[in-house]
Amino acid sequence: MYYRRTLTDAQINRELLHVVFTTPMWWIVLVVSLGLVVAVAVAAVGYMFNQGLGVTGLRQPVFWGFFITNFVFWVGISHAGVMISAILRLSQAEWRRPMVRAAEIMTVFSLMAALTMPLVHAGRAWRIFYWIFPYDWSRGIWPDTRSPLIWDPVAIFTYLISSSLFVYTALIPDLAVIRDRSKGTWRYPMYAILSLGWHGSPHQWKLQGIAGILLSALILPVFVSVHSIVSWDFGVSLVPSWHVTVFAPYFVIGAVHSGVSAVVTLMVIMRKLYHLENYIWEEHIDALARLLIVVATGWFFLFWLDFVFALWTREEQEMVVWNLRLFEAPWGWLFLTFFITSYVIPVPLWLFKRVRRSFTWMLWTSLLVNVGMWLERFLIIVPGLVRKGPLVFDYGSYRPSIIEITIVVGTLALVPFLLLLFSKFFPLIPLWEEKEGQKLIDHIQLGNVKVPALVKEH
Amino acid sequence: MANRKLLGLFQEPQQVADAMNELKGSGIPAEDLDIYSGSPFPEGAFGEHEPHHRLYMFPLVGALIGFSLGLLYTAGTQIAYPLVTGGKPLLSIPPMTIIMYENTMLGAIIATVLGVLFESRLPKRSLGLYDERITEGYIGIVVDAPEEKADEAEKLMKAAGAEEVKHES
Numbered sequence: 001m002y003y004r005r006t007l008t009d010a011q012i013n014r015e016l017l018h019v020v021f022t023t024p025m026w027w028i029v030l031v032v033s034l035g036l037v038v039a040v041a042v043a044a045v046g047y048m049f050n051q052g053l054g055v056t057g058l059r060q061p062v063f064w065g066f067f068i069t070n071f072v073f074w075v076g077i078s079h080a081g082v083m084i085s086a087i088l089r090l091s092q093a094e095w096r097r098p099m100v101r102a103a104e105i106m107t108v109f110s111l112m113a114a115l116t117m118p119l120v121h122a123g124r125a126w127r128i129f130y131w132i133f134p135y136d137w138s139r140g141i142w143p144d145t146r147s148p149l150i151w152d153p154v155a156i157f158t159y160l161i162s163s164s165l166f167v168y169t170a171l172i173p174d175l176a177v178i179r180d181r182s183k184g185t186w187r188y189p190m191y192a193i194l195s196l197g198w199h200g201s202p203h204q205w206k207l208q209g210i211a212g213i214l215l216s217a218l219i220l221p222v223f224v225s226v227h228s229i230v231s232w233d234f235g236v237s238l239v240p241s242w243h244v245t246v247f248a249p250y251f252v253i254g255a256v257h258s259g260v261s262a263v264v265t266l267m268v269i270m271r272k273l274y275h276l277e278n279y280i281w282e283e284h285i286d287a288l289a290r291l292l293i294v295v296a297t298g299w300f301f302l303f304w305l306d307f308v309f310a311l312w313t314r315e316e317q318e319m320v321v322w323n324l325r326l327f328e329a330p331w332g333w334l335f336l337t338f339f340i341t342s343y344v345i346p347v348p349l350w351l352f353k354r355v356r357r358s359f360t361w362m363l364w365t366s367l368l369v370n371v372g373m374w375l376e377r378f379l380i381i382v383p384g385l386v387r388k389g390p391l392v393f394d395y396g397s398y399r400p401s402i403i404e405i406t407i408v409v410g411t412l413a414l415v416p417f418l419l420l421l422f423s424k425f426f427p428l429i430p431l432w433e434e435k436e437g438q439k440l441i442d443h444i445q446l447g448n449v450k451v452p453a454l455v456k457e458h
Numbered sequence: 459m460a461n462r463k464l465l466g467l468f469q470e471p472q473q474v475a476d477a478m479n480e481l482k483g484s485g486i487p488a489e490d491l492d493i494y495s496g497s498p499f500p501e502g503a504f505g506e507h508e509p510h511h512r513l514y515m516f517p518l519v520g521a522l523i524g525f526s527l528g529l530l531y532t533a534g535t536q537i538a539y540p541l542v543t544g545g546k547p548l549l550s551i552p553p554m555t556i557i558m559y560e561n562t563m564l565g566a567i568i569a570t571v572l573g574v575l576f577e578s579r580l581p582k583r584s585l586g587l588y589d590e591r592i593t594e595g596y597i598g599i600v601v602d603a604p605e606e607k608a609d610e611a612e613k614l615m616k617a618a619g620a621e622e623v624k625h626e627s
Contacts, residue, residue: 009496009595142535146546146553151560158560162567169571172580177496180590196575197582200592202506204578205498210513211574215567218517222563229556435497435595 041410074114080259081107240317342372466615477618516573524565528558
């Protein structure tokens with residue numbers, strides 16, 4: 001039941017463009033603080049490039065650590081954004097309106113954060129160009145397209161370009177609104193160019209609607225493929241515990257679990273900071289929380305399969321890795337933390353309507369999920385590489401260095417930093433979608449209650 | 459005789475629908491009438507002319523181009539540097555399909571966006587006859603009428619409730 005507040009177009013423009021036309025103190029404080037964290041991380045990257053990968057904790061035999069964990073984590077976060085937006089657009093769910101833009105833009109910035117990780121991890125980032133691009137850089141050596149390390153950047157670039165175009169196409173009408181509001185100011189030329197001369201004719205609106213459906217339908221298979229391909233980085237290797245057949249769906253649903261949780265976190269913070277009480281309601285996070293219960297339980301099923309497959313086959317190497325994960329410190333403690341935070345605490349809580357409709361509860365439970373899901377990726381990647389097993393003489397552990405921790409924390413600051421910058425220039429909620437929703441408000445008296453009328457939009 | 463452009467600004471959708479009926483009744487063809495609004499209305503709300511479009515062709519063509527480029531990239535690089543790795547044959551189809559799939563989808567998506575811009579006739583260098591109030595909730599009717607019909611069109615729009623009728627300068 002969605003009881004929309006009645007808002008005029010002028011009010012929607014004023015409220016949703018408030019931060020575009022004014023600069024609140026909290027915005028400056030947050031941008032400067034997060035910018036400083038990002039700057040420190042950039043300095044750490046510079047130091048690492050100068051000194052070499054020896055300043056990290058990566059040692060034989062563990063060569064994938066915090067950077068790759070963080071890469072998988074951010075690719076995962078990026079997933080739910082476009083997934084939620086595309087599914088809700090395709091199904092024309094009425095409650096999509098306030099969340100599609102923020103979810104889509106979170107996808108773009110999370111992917112950017114993810115992309116920095118393999119570049120940093122490579123140690124000599126500039127050499128990646130030799131390795132990926134189909135160009136005969138030196139001595140006739142071309143990229144090996146049979147390697148998963150090529151599939152990965154191809155998939156991620158596809159997803160990044162697609163998501164960016166998806167965001168931009170839906171942004172054009174809103175850019176025209178800002179253009180019209182900024183005549184005679186320094187902003188006008190920029191928005192006049194970006195809005196491409198949009199008028200809002202019925203033909204343009206019709207194409208905009210079709211584009212939303214078409215792009216959603218095209219981007220959903222890309223979304224499924226990207227995290228599947230990320231899982232194949234692991235799946236096609238011979239490392240114990242990495243080649244379980246359920247890895248692709250396990251990664252995809254894990255990505256949806258962490259990504260939808262991140263959307264909830266973002267919605268709650270946006271509502272508070274940008275005063276979006278008229279747009280983001282209890283009903284929205286309630287709907288997301290119900291979705292999360294299903295997704296989390298689906299994720300739990302695949303996580304269980306991953307575990308059961310190892311037990312069932314009783315392959316010695318698999319058993320060793322699971323033994324390490326579950327019963328040896330510090331892995332066992334990390335495993336317990338991961339499982340409690342990603343499932344045991346949040347899912348039972350979400351069964352209560354009062355929790356689902358509480359912004360505070362949803363903020364903390366969704367953050368908790370992502371603490372757990374970061375650890376999940378770490379526990380998938382590192383224990384398998386430790387190579388602890390019978391007749392292995394070179395097993396070793398992994399301890400992240402301060403440089404790695406700084407860089408990972410930098411990406412945690414980078415995404416909100418970019419989101420804040422975006423909100424200074426573009427609305428986080430699509431103005432035209434909200435205005436369209438306002439036209440369709442109607443309520444019907446049924447007996448003693450007045451209920452929202454259901455509308456078919458197209 | 460030359461045509462004159464007019465822009466009538468209305469506050470209510472019903473006024474726009476009435477004005478459109480009157481304008482078409484006065485002999486102005488539907489193709490010479492256009493609507494500007496700050497948010498979408500259901501198709502046909504104002505009895506407007508709907509031009510034909512071929513947007514659905516764009517993703518198909520884009521997908522075909524993307525697929526071809528994917529094939530060129532995967533097959534071409536393996537042929538250009540024929541190194542057998544892991545005992546796997548050159549031109550091994552399964553890994554090639556992964557990149558070809560991504561390129562196919564990328565081609566389709568880029569072409570869809572280009573198609574939207576092309577079919578919407580964007581970008582436009584100038585806004586022409588336009589009013590900023592349109593993105594504040596007003597609805598505009600743009601009339602491209604012959605000189606002798608322009609005054610009548612203005613009167614009809616005002617009679618239907620137009621708050622202002624602007625002329626192309």
